[in-house]
Amino acid sequence: MDESDGRASHRFADGIRLWKRATEVIPGGSQLLSKRAEMFAPEQWPAYYDEASGVTVTTLDGTDLVDMSLMGVGSCVLGYGDPDVDTHVRDAVDAGAMSTLNAPEEVELAKLMLDMHSWADMVRFGRPGGETMAMAVRLARAYTGNDAVAFCGYHGWHDWYLASNIDTAENLEGHLLPGLVPKGVPDALEGTSFPFRYNDIDELERLLAEKSLGAIVMEPIRYEEPDDGFLERVRELATEHDVPLVFDEITSGFRINAGGVHQTLGVTPDVAVYGKAMGNGYPMSAVVGTEPVMDEAQESFISSTFWTERIGPTAALATIEKFRDEAVHEHLVDLGDRITAGWEQAAERHGLSIETQGLAPLTHFSLQHGEQSLAATTLFTQEMLNRGYLAGSSVYVSYAHTDAHVKNYLDHVDDVFESIAAKIEAGTVEDALEGPVKHTKFERLN
Known part of the structure; x- marks a missing residue:
């Protein structure tokens, strides 16, 4: 298969190669367990970003992906590179950090x-x-x-x-x-x-x-x-x-x-x-x-x-001001509720068994299909990558997510859930994976 093939392992080859190198020179590969490629889709997850803006992450290979996963592991509640916050931060840098x-x-x-x-x-x-x-x-x-x-x-x-x-x-x-x-x-x-x-x-x-x-x-x-x-x-x-x-x-x-x-x-x-x-x-x-x-x-x-x-307090002041002035939390809760409902409705349509939990802006699902569950979740990430999304079993909603982002995401979720349900029924989930099953615990990588 050539480099133009749609598989994640080919499209994100630069990031995957760098991740393999990282596991040799950085114990655990990353400073944060939650950012390990193995926690999402081993040998497929792009692992590194070149740019991030709004809810779009550009990989080292130049591919734009919509982040419907962790949004900086919950740190970017306004979205990546919020212009109001970043303007204040640049002023602070110019004044001396x-x-x-x-x-x-x-x-x-x-x-x-x-x-x-x-x-x-x-x-x-x-x-x-x-x-x-x-x-x-x-x-x-x-x-x-x-x-x-x-x-x-x-x-x-x-x-x-x-x-x-x-x-x-x-x-x-x-x-x-x-x-x-x-x-x-x-x-x-x-x-x-x-x-x-x-x-x-x-x-x-x-x-x-x-x-x-x-x-x-x-x-x-x-x-x-x-x-x-x-x-x-x-x-x-x-x-x-x-x-x-x-x-x-x-x-x-x-x-x-x-x-x-x-x-x-x-x-x-x-x-x-x-x-x-x-x-x-x-x-x-x-x-x-x-x-x-x-x-x-x-x-x-x-x-x-x-x-x-100086940077931290400056960013916090700007973030909190925007949060209060624009009632950001109402947007986060609304979209989080809609994502949760969308998962549940898609699962019911296609006969998938799932549980959802968590605060609305930190919503999470888990597939309930016994020994196939972990592989099925990995397959979800794989198929969403192939549709242009960073996605796992959690969505940390940001202010930069829009109604259109949620609608388009849920349309793809519906298709992927249908495919996963068929493979669970046939017992072929692992056969459909293009890499290993994800990890769920802390363990050595080499």
Whole structure:
């Protein structure tokens, strides 16, 4: 077959070759598990981009693809290269991105974040989300004087979190990845992090009865809605035991409103952590909290040079301004609901069994066809690539997505679902793949 053939492995040959080279010189191939080609369609996924604008990604081979997948793993809530944000960033670059003195934008951003959170008193800023979560946990432990953390959900790669798997490799199953080995995490941290399941208040109550907790850390919502009274009871327990309640809004923030989903849910934490969408692709994160917890940063040393650069706060100010002025969240929720409904309707038409879940702007489907499910999802990505889309089992909706994008995408989904259903019926899904089945876990690549 020649290079003009429509198969992804030929059309994206430059990116695929570079990915293979990357796995030889970069452990794991990428800095982020979610960007590994193996997580989508091994030996087919283009892996690298040359340009990105709006919702269009141009590959190294010059092919334009519509991103109906992760949009910068949830960081580009306004779309790639938003002109309003980028204009402010260019001005900041021209004015000097870094100095011996502080950037005044961080004070302006702190005031804005506090205006958005009437319950909060102080703010600290970081850049990546994982390190900012580590900062929040440090502050909570400093406040209580206790080491143990009860957590629910995914919260990054740092030692405090992965320590949960020291005694058993299954503690993070359902929160992060099954069977994850905490290699390199000090054994001395065993017994400092304890999981509890979302909507299982009994588990949290048992942990509070058995442990002297330093923090309760959770995503207020991710894949499922909270049961009636669940979050309210978590709040009550945190108050009763004087344990800071930390809401990880790194993924959920700036999707449902101009701020955190906890504001819509009506439950107030002691600390909220933001990242991802806050800077529309420019690194920026924040810890917002009450003074008793936040003031611990006066005594617990938490400091970093690049937390003081100018670009992040500038991008965040512009992103939040646009989010508020144009009610971006309403657009995200509307399109997310339509995508979810479109998946469900197409699956019903063609006899596919699927489950959908997640916040509307972070919608997700999973095929429910036993041992063929993973191969069928890989086939979905393959066939959507052949139709000009970056697509997997999740869509992180952006403001740059339009009604036309969604309609055209769902028309193609309908065709692909029909094809997949026929192959599932015939038991020929893997035969239709042009490469290996995707991975679903953390593993060595070479």
